[in-house]
Amino acid sequence: MNSTCYIAGLGTSVPEKKLSNFDFEKIMDTSNEWIVSRTGIKTRHVLAEGQNISDIAYEASLKAIVDAKIDKSEITHILVATCSPQKLSPSLACILAQNLGLSSTSGLQTISTHNPSLVCFDFNAACSGFIYGLEIARAFLALHSNSTILLVTAEGLSRRLNFQDRTTSILFGDGAGAVILRNHGDYLYKVHDVSLGSDGDYCDLIQIGGGTEFEAKVGDVVDESFFLTMQGREVFKSAVRGMAQESLKLLEKNSLTVNDIDLFITHQANLRIIEAVGERLSISQDKVFTNLEKYGNTSASSILLAMEEAREQGKLKKGAKTLLTAFGSGLTWGSALLS
């Protein structure tokens, strides 16, 4: 089976509105010094009133389409990784299809009869969403060789943060990313391999409420369970272990060592977690890319925000071996190898 998968275009978008650590000082008992020393985060972007993740997902998608030099009508699949969907239903992928002006008939003009309609759906692998999305796309590409896949990450976690909880609310920000994935034509980077894992025994460690578990009726007031809750210390340890182990597993599977890696981009959750993963892998710190000080933890979008900035700085290069790794609620984790 042909598992070739290329990233042909890349785009990102964050809301304009920013929240700095000093803004948090005004609303809770915290300090810029505490947040920077424990997390490395200085500021994050958050959705403004009336703004939705579909707005930033749309902008990121348009940038990826332009970057890939394709016509949007070539898109056969829209896959959206999110753990903070705009609605329980319909999927953000379908909302995006509408906003992009795509329909199943527009897809019919350019794709093979084996794949006659546009396929849109969301999936939730939390902060590991982008890596999971690469693997889902590889499977679709293997089954339907002429596919042009728009893989989007879109998170609006600020809408599910409890701003009375200083240990969680300071960590997260909103953002979106998008890539065009194909197995033919010009490309930016090749996806060599992906390795994924999950462990439901730890599903209590990070939770976001608001689903059908919430037995609501009109007029009810929400409580803390509606928002993101987390056991920070446990998550910290599992994140370091999960990202380091999965990365080593993927390298070994591809007969590579850490020394072969030119650039290492991890999920941007916490600078101390990233440093600890780097230490476990014994990778030189100048190969480790971080930009979480500007965005906080944008969940599924963090790797794409980092990849875009690494590209702008000339650090993410075609042909160079790039290792990606992520970890999140579920628990879920995964690593991917690009070149």
Ligand code: COA
């Ligand atoms: N400002 C000031 N003090 C704070 C604070 C804040 N924003 N948040 C917590 N504290 C306090 C706590 O109340 C506690 O005080 P106490 O000792 O008087 O009880 C103290 O700091 C230590 O709290 P603790 O939770 O043990 O801190 P920590 O060193 O584990 O850091 C996190 C907390 C959340 C930064 C850290 O656990 C972490 O980063 N975990 C991983 C989170 C993550 O990345 N999740 C997403 C993964 S996808």
